[in-house]
Amino acid sequence: MSVLADTWILGIESSCDETAVALLRNGTEVVCSLVASQAAVHRRFGGVVPEVASRQHIESIHPLIAQALVAGGIQPRELGAIAATYAPGLVGALLVGLVSAKAAAWALDLPFIGVHHLAAHIWANVMANPALTCPFLCLLVSGGHTALVRVKGPLDYDLLGETLDDAAGEAYDKVARLLGLPYPGGPEIDRLAVLGNPKAFKFPRAMRYDGSLDFSFSGLKTAVRLMVEKHQQAHMPVPVADIAASFQAAVVDVLVAKSIQAAEQTGITHLTIAGGVAANSALRSQMAAACNERHLALTIPPLSLCGDNAAMIAGLGHAMWRQGVRSPLSLGARSRLALPSLASGDTDKR
């Protein structure tokens, strides 16, 4: 009788200000997902300082890898592959996880798999809902990206629309700063919005009715700034909770409307959400209500798979490993890189 051995994938993520390491068993079981957030270090600068982020990653990465292996109760040689984010992100930060993964894979003679960070965010939905089949739609909302994507496979994505200026998460962070809230601003505004009136101010919903699947959030940010200045010039207290609630209402309104429009235009009936802003409570509940009304299926990852984490890197790494993908050790870090697409041959950009 033969007993099938477990397949272990080690995932490594260091694209921005979270050092993360995860251990995945047989593609679905997240045995360990460690995230060392640097938010407290960057907070005093009001945003991520790239050089500081790289140094923090260097300090955290090896203890996290050791801790993950101990948590899984396995020896390094028992791993099936090592997957690490190689793009997009801060190059200095990416390099720390990427070089660690490549060095370990070389020393242990294991396959190395370079993973696209945004594709991994999207693939978190497949991890959350293994019954999810391609093609499905994804609203990708992170700190640096906002897009609507048709997902055709682990390495095959069609960009249907994207932001022309600020990303949704970026707008949250900038508005939080205007309101005097600490970095990262998304969770702060989410918490505060519950205490405010979302109808107190009618902020612009740019491109809401233009028929495209693109977004624009920079005008909304400016509208918030003008409202804050108006109160300050009149020596009135800034109604922080009402502004937070009204700002969030405008962002979520557009994100939900465009996602529904994408479903109508493509005829795809399963929607998903990915990225840090997928943790937003209003977005989660309003998207659920809109999908329910139109009999569309919706998958949203648990909070642990929304913000930056390495379980999603291991998850997409496993799907790629099963397809026979092996990356060369010459693979470099890239600050910008489109989602892979079979049609345009983008998968071979690596």
Ligand code: KG4
């Ligand atoms: O995906 P992510 O962790 O990192 C990137 O790949 O960019 O996204 C981080 C972004 C930040 O802008 C943060 O403020 C935002 O996600 N975010 C939120 C919430 N939690 C995190 N935005 C709105 N509501 C939240 N609850």
Ligand code: ZN
């Ligand atoms: Zn991310």
